[in-house]
Amino acid sequence: MDSIFAALSGGTHFDKQRFEKEVKLFTGASPPVQQPPAVALAAEPAAAAKSGKKRERKTQQGTSPAHSNGDHAVQPAAEAGISLFNSQAAEPRDNGGAAAAPEELPVVRTGDPFEEANVIRKQFRIRVAGSDVPAPLKTFDELGSKYGLSKRLQQNVAELGFSEPTPIQRQAVPALLAGRELFAIAPTGSGKTLAFLLPIVAWLRHQATHGEGQEGLKAVVLSPTRELAAQSARCLLLIVKGLKLRCSLLSRATAEGTDFFKVDILLANPLRLAGLVSSKQINLSSVRYLVMDEADKLFDMNFVEQIDCIIAACTHPHVVRALFSATLPQGVEELARSVLKDPLRVTVGERNTAVSSIKQRLVFVGRESGKLIALRQLIAEGLKPPILLFVSSKDRAQELHRELMFEGVHADSIHADQGQAARQAAVDNFRSGKTWLLIATDLVGRGMDFLGVNSVINYDFPQTTTDYIHRVGRTGRAGRTGEAVTFYMEEDKGRLRAIANIIHAAGGEVPDWMLQLKKERQRTAKSDKRPRSTVSLADYEKQTERRKARLEKNAAKRAKTEHLDSNGHA
Numbered sequence: 001m002d003s004i005f006a007a008l009s010g011g012t013h014f015d016k017q018r019f020e021k022e023v024k025l026f027t028g029a030s031p032p033v034q035q036p037p038a039v040a041l042a043a044e045p046a047a048a049a050k051s052g053k054k055r056e057r058k059t060q061q062g063t064s065p066a067h068s069n070g071d072h073a074v075q076p077a078a079e080a081g082i083s084l085f086n087s088q089a090a091e092p093r094d095n096g097g098a099a100a101a102p103e104e105l106p107v108v109r110t111g112d113p114f115e116e117a118n119v120i121r122k123q124f125r126i127r128v129a130g131s132d133v134p135a136p137l138k139t140f141d142e143l144g145s146k147y148g149l150s151k152r153l154q155q156n157v158a159e160l161g162f163s164e165p166t167p168i169q170r171q172a173v174p175a176l177l178a179g180r181e182l183f184a185i186a187p188t189g190s191g192k193t194l195a196f197l198l199p200i201v202a203w204l205r206h207q208a209t210h211g212e213g214q215e216g217l218k219a220v221v222l223s224p225t226r227e228l229a230a231q232s233a234r235c236l237l238l239i240v241k242g243l244k245l246r247c248s249l250l251s252r253a254t255a256e257g258t259d260f261f262k263v264d265i266l267l268a269n270p271l272r273l274a275g276l277v278s279s280k281q282i283n284l285s286s287v288r289y290l291v292m293d294e295a296d297k298l299f300d301m302n303f304v305e306q307i308d309c310i311i312a313a314c315t316h317p318h319v320v321r322a323l324f325s326a327t328l329p330q331g332v333e334e335l336a337r338s339v340l341k342d343p344l345r346v347t348v349g350e351r352n353t354a355v356s357s358i359k360q361r362l363v364f365v366g367r368e369s370g371k372l373i374a375l376r377q378l379i380a381e382g383l384k385p386p387i388l389l390f391v392s393s394k395d396r397a398q399e400l401h402r403e404l405m406f407e408g409v410h411a412d413s414i415h416a417d418q419g420q421a422a423r424q425a426a427v428d429n430f431r432s433g434k435t436w437l438l439i440a441t442d443l444v445g446r447g448m449d450f451l452g453v454n455s456v457i458n459y460d461f462p463q464t465t466t467d468y469i470h471r472v473g474r475t476g477r478a479g480r481t482g483e484a485v486t487f488y489m490e491e492d493k494g495r496l497r498a499i500a501n502i503i504h505a506a507g508g509e510v511p512d513w514m515l516q517l518k519k520e521r522q523r524t525a526k527s528d529k530r531p532r533s534t535v536s537l538a539d540y541e542k543q544t545e546r547r548k549a550r551l552e553k554n555a556a557k558r559a560k561t562e563h564l565d566s567n568g569h570a
């Protein structure tokens with residue numbers, strides 16, 4: 001690639017006048033939204049840990065425990081207007097963080113709570129599978145009136161500036177508050193993080209207020225990378241303000257010096273957490289909520305041992321496990337289903353699709369040498385920064401970074417070869433607007449919520465449709481619009497049809513010939529979904545079977561404990 005880049009000359013610059021608004025955003029001249037506190041705060045809140053003993057024990061007026069030792073009281077639905085924030089047909093938002101303008105819900109005259117719940121689900125394209133499904137939230141206000149969330153927690157949620165729950169929040173929050181195990185599948189950027197953090201915090205707060213809080217770690221949120229765990233920690237810190245809950249983001253430093261027995265919520269990546277479990281430095285037996293964010297990634301073969309070890313270590317009989325992702329292949333669901341208890345499946349919109357508020361297109365670049373030319377052209381044509389640009393490897397990220405720096409483009413790169421500090425700096429600089437164009441590998445292809453990314457470029461063609469959905473989902477978040485451009489070359493044609501289908505399904509324009517490409521070619525893309533390691537397909541299937549058996553064995557052990565527990569013998 002060096003020679004190709006070296007052969008190209010001529011600078012490419014953003015038109016600062018044209019992108020005045022964006023430039024202001026980058027330079028931080030007028031931050032449009034309240035920035036969450038620095039993640040470092042989440043590392044080990046020693047002060048909070050100390051004050052933990054003095055937890056408020058005042059009973060909340062008119063509250064009912066939504067989740068206490070398995071008993072779940074659901075009160076009649078409160079009267080409230082419903083407004084529309086449908087991530088599938090969302091209104092573009094400005095950067096101010098407020099959701100799309102509320103619209104009225106169709107009137108339900110019967111007063112039948114089931115019908116009302118169904119109307120809400122239909123309106124927000126929420127599909128549920130499972131028994132005894134709790135009614136979806138109508139408004140955030142119901143968190144107080146119906147679920148008895150503390151005033152302070154309601155205030156923290158209000159301060160986020162969201163006028164109404166997103167569809168996944170509407171259904172997943174009541175489900176988790178009711179202690180239901182869950183598969184939650186909702187589009188990228190649709191607010192899944194708050195959907196799992198809010199019920200955890202509400203439950204912990206309820207336990208503490210009612211004097212039921214026992215010592216020991218209560219909740220674990222697993223994310224595939226440390227950056228993602230840090231991002232969830234930023235969101236968590238906003239909603240636990242003033243609640244005296246003890247949160248910790250697992251890192252090398254906190255792994256050493258933290259008394260996890262005194263922590264309420266732990267955010268971690270599986271490698272580090274499983275290491276602590278194996279060396280008995282952490283005890284997960286008191287964990288009541290185990291959330292697996294980007295669950296399909298966590299359940300793939302790269303994390304097999306760690307995830308199985310963590311699931312097995314969460315031995316509390318009433319542990320609630322929830323899997324969240326924008327993409328959840330059937331195989332992962334089947335595997336996880338073998339251990340979950342009567343889980344609900346909540347799906348928002350269509351499964352495994354890209355968000356329709358992202359304008360997606362494919363650009364033919366001929367050969368490798370055409371990519372940089374096409375990139376220059378896109379920028380010259382006015383592709384809106386901030387831009388997140390994906391390449392297939394760390395080497396390519398470094399090369400392209402050097403080349404763009406040379407050309408005077410304000411770019412940075414992020415990849416797994418960098419140290420933790422450099423990675424965090426790259427994320428922070430892009431988030432704060434210091435960097436206009438971030439060259440990334442799939443390390444940040446999932447989950448990362450960067451402020452107002454306007455464009456995504458797939459400089460290198462994504463390996464799988466799942467990678468595509470997550471990559472382009474870095475833009476068009478929370479109802480905003482965005483643009484995604486995918487470069488393809490002759491050699492990418494084997495995977496073209498699958499991606500073209502996704503663009504087509506999201507309302508994008510693709511030529512007919514792409515949709516009609518032969519199926520055999522699509523199979524190449526499908527087989528790419530299998531672990532990209534040295535294991536063969538047969539090995540993979542055998543491993544999956546063995547894994548299922550192992551998970552089932554652990555679940556049976558836990559069921560036995562639960563039985564003993566309910567008979568008072570344990």
Ligand SMILES: Nc1ncnc2c1ncn2[C@@H]1O[C@H](COP(=O)(O)OP(=O)(O)OP(=O)(O)O)[C@@H](O)[C@H]1O
Pocket residue numbers: 085097098099162163164165166169186187188189190191192193194325326446447448449473474477478
């Ligand atoms: N109720 C809401 N109204 C408006 N915006 C919201 C709401 N809830 C969350 N958001 C915002 O939506 C953005 C995306 O949320 P989040 O990162 O949780 O998405 P996600 O569904 O986890 O996406 P991904 O699948 O890519 O990880 C965040 O900036 C968040 O602050």
